[in-house]
Amino acid sequence: MRPSLLNPLFASAAGLPGIGPKTGKLFDRLFERTSAAAPDTRLIDLLFHMPHAVIDRRQRVKIADAVPDRMVLFEARVAEHRPPPPRSKAPYKVLVEDETGDVLLVFFLANHQWIEKSLPLGATRWISGKLELWDGYRQIVHPDRVLDADGLAKLPPVEPVYPLTEGLHLRMLGKAIDAALTKVPALPEWHSDFVTKSPDFPSFKDALTQIHRPPTPEAIGLEQPAWLRLALDELLANQLALVMMRTHMRQTAGRANTASGALAAQIEKALPFTLTRSQVEAFAEIKSDLGEAKRMLRLLQGDVGSGKTLVALLAMASVVEAGHQAALMAPTEILARQHYETIAPFAEAAGLRLAILTGRDKSTARQKVLAALAEGEIDILIGTHALFQEAVAFRDLALAVVDEQHRFGVHQRLALGRKGEAVDVLVMTATPIPRTLVLTYFGDMDVSVLRDKPAGRQPIETRALPLDRIGDVVARLAAAIAKGTRAYWVCPLVEESELIDVAAAQERFATLQRIFGGKVGLLHGKMKGKDKDETMEAFASGAIQILVATTVIEVGVDVPEATIIVIEHAERFGLAQLHQLRGRVGRGKGKSSCLLLYKTPLGETAKSRIEIMRETEDGFRIAEEDLRLRGEGEVLGTRQSGTPGFRLARLEVHGALLTLARQEAQMIMKDNPRLEGPRGEALRILLHLFERDEAIKLLRAG
Known part of the structure; x- marks a missing residue:
């Protein structure tokens, strides 16, 4: 049973003021709570939704001093309304000014009544939004705030910015998180005195408050006391559950399976x-x-x-x-x-x-x-x-x-x-x-x-080329195919997406088939099992020599005769995934090569990935680099597969805290294996809070 103290945090967010069924559905989509087993967004989901940036409104500027392409906050008088002609799709414009200059506020598909009420002619208002230059004039498209003096007094000088989903606005989410903060009870301390004696170690409740109501932009930093506290909480819950599971497994009598060999x-x-x-x-x-x-x-x-x-x-x-x-x-x-x-x-x-x-x-x-x-x-x-x-x-x-x-x-x-x-x-x-x-x-x-590779494994030559050199790649492939070589051609998607400009596997298959005819096969996750097997068998036997595939070939596919792999849009893959894909070749006696095709211009992270791939085949070094570049959830694919990725801890930053959490968990199991007394009760609350309560059931099972 969950401790009653935590019940408010696991209540449905739909019970918060101002959240109707429509907003509730947007929250459910944001937190992916759409399954029958977990249908509603809860307060804890809101509280553990961390900001990734802030809007800093501490600087109040005159219009002439406002810097373009930044968030600005200034006081101005409403000078002129310029409504669009009837039945026109043109925006509604409002000119505002102070003694130093003027700014045009632009509203597309706007509610005219709301604009006239919020910005009455001659009134003074505080305007917040991103200032841009358009045709030499200053403008703000859809200001994020239009306030009178009373409204300004209530506006937080530093406002957190959160990841959102379509249809959900920052103000809606901020209001809900604010309401959820008021429901957080004072919880007993679960960390040891050794950890908590640091003067800037906030309580759980204070840490949440500092991140969701930051006094300064720096307060939401991953290495600030508030975030460090919450990351350590999550890591301790994780490590304690693992140590409890191990203890339980060790206490459950095993069987000695001895064999002569x-x-x-x-x-x-x-x-x-x-x-x-x-x-x-x-x-x-x-x-x-x-x-x-x-x-x-x-x-x-x-x-x-x-x-x-x-x-x-x-x-x-x-x-x-x-x-x-x-x-x-x-x-x-x-x-x-x-x-x-x-x-x-x-x-x-x-x-x-x-x-x-x-x-x-x-x-x-x-x-x-x-x-x-x-x-x-x-x-x-x-x-x-x-x-x-x-x-x-x-x-x-x-x-x-x-x-x-x-x-x-x-x-x-x-x-x-x-x-x-x-x-x-x-x-x-x-x-x-x-x-x-x-x-x-x-x-x-x-x-x-x-750590050893089996004897006879060949090194793989890895090269990177921009996508506009694809003609050269196909020409090289034609020469290799003529000698009996087999090759993989990997594409990131199965079908064309309007949102992502990626050559789909089916389209690439059709292109290569026009050149190489029946020597090309196609493999992707949406195919029937029987068709997948037939395609793999044809490739393994050499009946087809080029296999166009999605990442279904990433793990375990073993055709020693395949010596070339082309990875299209390599910039879209993580390092570990690129390394796994490259491992499909170099499995036989022939010299193998991996071609990484990328779309220019390359971002810094993608450039780093491709450089590391060219430098090394050591999977352990690649894994460390991948963690540094992407973070733990991406490295293990947990963002997609739902295994225990973290919501608050970022291992690429908080790795040192993991060792501390592990030591604390081991000490707890040594000194208090049944989690008894006041601290034991606090630790049970921690396990329930981070939904690691499976471990508590093991205590009851003995």
């Missing part, structure tokens, strides 16, 4: 290469975990092509040898099938019984797999999130391997772990993750890292 040895014998030093070390760490009577919770982190799937197979073989079953879950059907095809020959060599289960399997085939699974006739099951479904019952699941963990989230990880008795969990990611993010997302796990 005979099956793993048979798999190694069937390999056409030897394992890298990293693979040997990672497998030894996993095997040691499996042999303990505690549950394993381990992250296997490795760059593109470092051989994680093989390490996972060796781990699954150990569990099967000990008499149990294993499962491998992937985020997409393409990746699940890729894993199945990669693993199958080696599993067969060791006599392992392998099956695959995805959302699109026909009913009869599905029932057959489910029956065999329940009877224990399947040793290893590979699948998508279909593995979570209730109908999927294992005879004796002992190891769950989760690929690309950040696309699933903690709840799903736990759900798969509940499919058997004391299931060990191994999580894999091909996205090299900066250390701060490992702590944030996987802080409850032990970590194994694969």
Whole structure:
């Protein structure tokens, strides 16, 4: 149960004064609260919606001294009204003046009555807005404020500016946040005395107030005391939940899965290469975990092509040898099938019984797999999130391997772990993750890292060209295709968007097909599963030599014969994504190249990304740079996928606070593991406040 003290903050924002159903819908769209499970915007959503800029109205100027292209605030007399002719779409104009000069106020599609009432002829008004020069005259289009002296007295000298959605105005949102601030109760302090003794460490309530009612423009800075306080609160809630989950996992008795290693040895014998030093070390760490009577919770982190799937197979073989079953879950059907095809020959060599289960399997085939699974006739099951479904019952699941963990989230990880008795969990990611993010997302796990590339991996030559040189690229491609080369051509979108000037995959496919005929195939996320499989098979066999694709090929697609990848509009991709895409080539014996096509002029961030891509293939360095350039939510794709991205903490700035939060969380679990007494109560409030209360349920579960 949520503490009653917090109930006002989790109440619907629709209850605030002045918010009707129409405005409520705009808030729901802004905060993406449109699902049946979370239908309404709550006060906490408003309070945790942080400003990204301010309007500074502390300077009052004379018209002649006002600087163009800036927000200005000045006092002026209304000199003249210039309404448009009847039935005209021309704007309504009002001339205002002081003793130093005049400004034209311009209103498009405006309410004439409102203008006449707000700006009566001869009256003195305070005007705020962005001053521009048009044909040599000063003008303000749609002033953001027109006030008399009383209105000016109520105007905040520094007004925060927030991200908005279409139809929602800054004043509406500001008014709602102001009303929400009045409902914030005084909450007990959850941080230790060591943290709070700093003289400029505000309370939770004061910190929110300082950011939403900033006394100066600097007060909303990410490194100011108010924001640092709130970021630390969120990070502590996150770390405490992870430490509690880990403690719970460790306290829940595990099973010792000991094996002689005979099956793993048979798999190694069937390999056409030897394992890298990293693979040997990672497998030894996993095997040691499996042999303990505690549950394993381990992250296997490795760059593109470092051989994680093989390490996972060796781990699954150990569990099967000990008499149990294993499962491998992937985020997409393409990746699940890729894993199945990669693993199958080696599993067969060791006599392992392998099956695959995805959302699109026909009913009869599905029932057959489910029956065999329940009877224990399947040793290893590979699948998508279909593995979570209730109908999927294992005879004796002992190891769950989760690929690309950040696309699933903690709840799903736990759900798969509940499919058997004391299931060990191994999580894999091909996205090299900066250390701060490992702590944030996987802080409850032990970590194994694969840093070596398998023997024979070729370096990839990376070049960048402006889009207007696309003719040269096609000519080079034609020469390569004539020699039997296979190539990927990646586009960012499936269909043309009026808003984003990007060559769509379908359009690029049509262009290249006119040149290369039947040698070109198309792959995107909206295709039927069967069509995707057929296209991939045709590319893998060489029946098609150019695969035009969206980012569905980003993870896991493995065609060693492909040696060229062209990434169109490279400036629109994040660094980690560019690195993942580049990793689709360089997988065979041939020399590989990656061409980054960009639209000019390049912004500073895009320029930095492309330079880093040309400098290095080290995924871990690329991940650190990506975090610096973009922030944590973008690096892990959490803005889109809804896994635990932060609302207040910005890890690229607040990374040092994460270590502090982690130390505090570990100390809490050591000194007060059941969160008892006044501080324990305050910490429970913190977990509920940041919606990490899943962890509190673990306390009740013992």
